[in-house]
Amino acid sequence: MVEILRPTAIGRLEELGVNQDSSGASIGVSIDPQPQFEEVNTIQRTKRLLPYNHRVMLAASVYLEYIQGQRGLPPxxxxxxxxxxxxxxxxxxALGTFHYIQVIEDLLxxxxFYSSYVQVSISNPPPSRDPQFRQCQSLVAVxxxxxxxxxxxxxRAYQCEFGETVREVQEVHEALLRFKTKFHAAxxxxxxxxxxxxxxxxxxxxxxxxxxSCVSTPRxxxxxxxxRNKDQVIMTLENRGYTKIAPLEPWTPFSFYCDPLLEQLLVFSPDSKDDLTNFALVHDGSLLLQDKSTVxxxxxxxNMISPNGPSSNDDVIVTDIGTGNAACYLAALQSKEGSVLAFGPAPDATEKLLTKSDTLNASNVHIVNEPFLQSSCKDKIFKGVRGILCNPPSSLSGVVDIVELVVxxxxxxxxxVAKGPCDTASxxxxxxxxxxxxxxxxxFPKVSCVVFFTRSIHPxxxxxxxxxxxxxxxxSSDDSPFRLVPVDSAVRESVLTNDSFYHPLVNMKNIPTDxxxxCLRVMPTAELGGFFVATFQRMAVKSSTILERALEKGTLGGDPSKGSSSAKKHKKNKKAAKKLKGDSAMDPTTASMIKVRGKSRKSAKRK
Structure with a gap:
C-alpha cells in the first residue's frame, strides 16, 4: 500500500540556517520571520535601477555556480x-552572466585581470604568489x-544602493573599476x-x-x-489601482483582462509582475501565479472527464506534482467527492506542498509519497481514478520568460532552462x-482518458x-484500447498563433501529419510560452465482445463447455442480419442478445 500524505493545517514555515558559499560569505540570516502583508489601495509604482546591492551580487554568484554545476542547490x-x-x-x-560567460572569460x-592582482603568502616557505581573486571567480564574473x-x-549611486557592505564584494568592485577602461576596449x-x-x-x-520574445511577456x-470568486478579486484589484481592459486592447500601465477561454484566468501587463508577487491576495491563496499552459x-x-457538468466526482492523477499548481487547479474544478492524487514530491518539498494545498484550501489534493513509475495500477486506492494528467519532466524548451518560471x-x-531551447544533450x-x-x-484499467502535457518544442x-x-x-490486443483523439477545437483556436520567432529553431519536416x-502544439510567442498537448481516450468495449465473453463463461444461462458452439451461432445470426434490408432490420448484436436472454428467461421459468 502506498503512503498518501493528506493536507493538514500547517503553519507558515520559517527559513532557518546560514549558508556559506565557497568564499566563506553568508547569503542568509539565522532566523527570518515571515513578512506580514496588508491590503493597500495603491500600487507600489516605485522602480529601482541598476546597480544591484551587495546581497544580490553575492547570491547571484552562488546561483551562477549552481547553474554551472559547481555546487548543489543553495537555500x-x-x-x-x-x-x-x-x-x-x-x-x-545570474542567468545573464551565464549567457555571457564566454565573453566575460575572454575579457578577463x-x-x-587575475594576474594583475597577486596575493603574496609567506606563511609556508617558500613564498607563493597566487591571484587574489582566483577563489571568487563567480563573483568577479557577476x-x-x-x-x-x-x-x-x-x-554614481552605488554606495547608497549597497545597504549592508560586504568586504569581499567591495574589494572586487574597486578592482574592476580600476580596469573599466581596459574592459571597455577589450x-x-x-x-x-x-x-x-x-x-x-x-x-x-x-x-x-x-x-x-520575453521583452513584453504578460503575467x-x-x-x-x-x-474567493472572480468578482471579488476584480473589485479588489480595481480598488488597488489596476485597470480592466478588453483582451484586444493595448496595454496600459498596471492593466489586466480576463482570458476569453479560461474563466478563472487573468492576464496582467508586464509592468505589474513585481507588484503581484507582493500582493496580499497572492499570499493568502486567492490569486495564484500560474502559467497558462498548465491551466x-x-x-x-x-472537460474530457465531465463534458456535461461543471464538476466531477471521479479521482484524477497528476504524475508529477512539481509546485502543485496543476493539482490545485484540478482540485478547484473537481467536486469535494473527487480526489486529486499527486505523485513524486521530494522529501524536503513535502511540507511545502502540504502547506501550499492548505493555503489554497485544496483539501482534496493528496500527495502520494512515491514516484509514479513505481506505483501499481492494480492498487485499490486507484479504483476511482478516471483521468490522468501525464506531465513528466521535460527540457522546458518552450519557456519564454525564464525568470518568471523560476519564481x-x-x-x-x-x-x-539556462542552457537554451536548442540544447539537445539531455x-x-x-x-x-x-x-x-x-x-x-x-x-490503468479504470482510466478513461489521459492527457499528455509537456513544455517542450522539440518533436x-x-x-x-x-x-x-x-x-x-x-x-495491442486489448478489447478497449486507448486511441489518440483530437484536442477540442475551441481550445486550439484560442491559443494557436503564427507569429513565433522559434520556427527556425525546430525541424518540422519529419513530423507525421496524422x-x-x-495534437495541440503551441510555439512560443511574446504573449505565451510554448507547450504540447496530446489527448488519449479509451474506446468503448464492443457489445459483441461482451457477449462472447459471457457465452464462454456461461453467465447468461448457457453451458460454458458449449461456448464455442454458441459463438458460432452468434456469427450465423450476424450474417443473417446483414441480409435484411430497410429500417426493419434489427441490429445483429441486439438480436442475438434478445435471443439469448429469451432462452435464459424461459429456462428460468421452467425451473
Missing part, C-alpha cells in the same frame, strides 16, 4: 520573501557583467572579432530569440475559486522518462513520442 536568501524585486533581479543577474584573459550593463562606467575588440553589430549577437541564436494569474492542460482533462517553479530548474533522458510515464498511465518529446505510443496501441492534426 533561498532571506530577502527573497521580503523583497520580490530583488529576488527577480538575482535570478536575472585579454586584460590580464560583477563584471553588471559593469557591462552600466556601459563600463562607475555608478569588449569592443571582442565585438569586432565576432562581427557583432549589436551586443546580443554575442549570445547564441536561440538565447537571443528567447530574450527577444498569467489564476483566481482560486476555493478562496489549459488541466482544463482539457477535466513559479523554484530554483531547481535553473540549470535546465533529450534522450527526458524522452525515455516521458515514454515510460505515458505507457504506465495508459495501463522528439512531442509528435515522435506520441507516434511511437500510437503504433504500439494499434498493435499525429500533428490531432
Amino acid at each position: 533561498q536568501p532571506s530577502y527573497f520573501k521580503t523583497d520580490p524585486y530583488l529576488m527577480r533581479q538575482t535570478y536575472k543577474l 584573459l585579454d586584460t590580464y 560583477m563584471l557583467y553588471n559593469l557591462k550593463l552600466l556601459g563600463f562606467k562607475a555608478p 569588449f569592443a575588440r571582442c565585438r569586432i572579432k565576432c562581427n557583432a553589430y549589436q551586443e546580443d549577437q554575442l549570445m547564441s541564436n536561440d538565447i537571443r530569440i528567447r530574450y527577444k 498569467h494569474v489564476r483566481v482560486n475559486s476555493l478562496r 489549459v492542460a488541466a482544463s482539457i482533462l477535466h 513559479e517553479e523554484g530554483e531547481k530548474i535553473l540549470p535546465a 533529450l534522450p533522458r527526458y524522452v525515455t522518462t516521458q515514454y515510460l510515464t505515458l505507457k504506465h498511465a495508459l495501463s 522528439q518529446e512531442c509528435e515522435h513520442l506520441v507516434r511511437k505510443v500510437c503504433d504500439e496501441l494499434s498493435e 499525429i500533428s492534426s490531432k
Whole structure:
C-alpha cells in the first residue's frame, strides 16, 4: 500500500540556517520571520535601477555556480520573501552572466585581470604568489557583467544602493573599476572579432530569440475559486489601482483582462509582475501565479472527464506534482467527492506542498509519497481514478520568460532552462522518462482518458513520442484500447498563433501529419510560452465482445463447455442480419442478445 500524505493545517514555515558559499560569505540570516502583508489601495509604482546591492551580487554568484554545476542547490536568501524585486533581479543577474560567460572569460584573459592582482603568502616557505581573486571567480564574473550593463562606467549611486557592505564584494568592485577602461576596449575588440553589430549577437541564436520574445511577456494569474470568486478579486484589484481592459486592447500601465477561454484566468501587463508577487491576495491563496499552459492542460482533462457538468466526482492523477499548481487547479474544478492524487514530491518539498494545498484550501489534493513509475495500477486506492494528467519532466524548451518560471517553479530548474531551447544533450533522458510515464498511465484499467502535457518544442518529446505510443496501441490486443483523439477545437483556436520567432529553431519536416492534426502544439510567442498537448481516450468495449465473453463463461444461462458452439451461432445470426434490408432490420448484436436472454428467461421459468 502506498503512503498518501493528506493536507493538514500547517503553519507558515520559517527559513532557518546560514549558508556559506565557497568564499566563506553568508547569503542568509539565522532566523527570518515571515513578512506580514496588508491590503493597500495603491500600487507600489516605485522602480529601482541598476546597480544591484551587495546581497544580490553575492547570491547571484552562488546561483551562477549552481547553474554551472559547481555546487548543489543553495537555500533561498532571506530577502527573497521580503523583497520580490530583488529576488527577480538575482535570478536575472545570474542567468545573464551565464549567457555571457564566454565573453566575460575572454575579457578577463585579454586584460590580464587575475594576474594583475597577486596575493603574496609567506606563511609556508617558500613564498607563493597566487591571484587574489582566483577563489571568487563567480563573483568577479557577476560583477563584471553588471559593469557591462552600466556601459563600463562607475555608478554614481552605488554606495547608497549597497545597504549592508560586504568586504569581499567591495574589494572586487574597486578592482574592476580600476580596469573599466581596459574592459571597455577589450569588449569592443571582442565585438569586432565576432562581427557583432549589436551586443546580443554575442549570445547564441536561440538565447537571443528567447530574450527577444520575453521583452513584453504578460503575467498569467489564476483566481482560486476555493478562496474567493472572480468578482471579488476584480473589485479588489480595481480598488488597488489596476485597470480592466478588453483582451484586444493595448496595454496600459498596471492593466489586466480576463482570458476569453479560461474563466478563472487573468492576464496582467508586464509592468505589474513585481507588484503581484507582493500582493496580499497572492499570499493568502486567492490569486495564484500560474502559467497558462498548465491551466489549459488541466482544463482539457477535466472537460474530457465531465463534458456535461461543471464538476466531477471521479479521482484524477497528476504524475508529477512539481509546485502543485496543476493539482490545485484540478482540485478547484473537481467536486469535494473527487480526489486529486499527486505523485513524486521530494522529501524536503513535502511540507511545502502540504502547506501550499492548505493555503489554497485544496483539501482534496493528496500527495502520494512515491514516484509514479513505481506505483501499481492494480492498487485499490486507484479504483476511482478516471483521468490522468501525464506531465513528466521535460527540457522546458518552450519557456519564454525564464525568470518568471523560476519564481513559479523554484530554483531547481535553473540549470535546465539556462542552457537554451536548442540544447539537445539531455533529450534522450527526458524522452525515455516521458515514454515510460505515458505507457504506465495508459495501463490503468479504470482510466478513461489521459492527457499528455509537456513544455517542450522539440518533436522528439512531442509528435515522435506520441507516434511511437500510437503504433504500439494499434498493435495491442486489448478489447478497449486507448486511441489518440483530437484536442477540442475551441481550445486550439484560442491559443494557436503564427507569429513565433522559434520556427527556425525546430525541424518540422519529419513530423507525421496524422499525429500533428490531432495534437495541440503551441510555439512560443511574446504573449505565451510554448507547450504540447496530446489527448488519449479509451474506446468503448464492443457489445459483441461482451457477449462472447459471457457465452464462454456461461453467465447468461448457457453451458460454458458449449461456448464455442454458441459463438458460432452468434456469427450465423450476424450474417443473417446483414441480409435484411430497410429500417426493419434489427441490429445483429441486439438480436442475438434478445435471443439469448429469451432462452435464459424461459429456462428460468421452467425451473
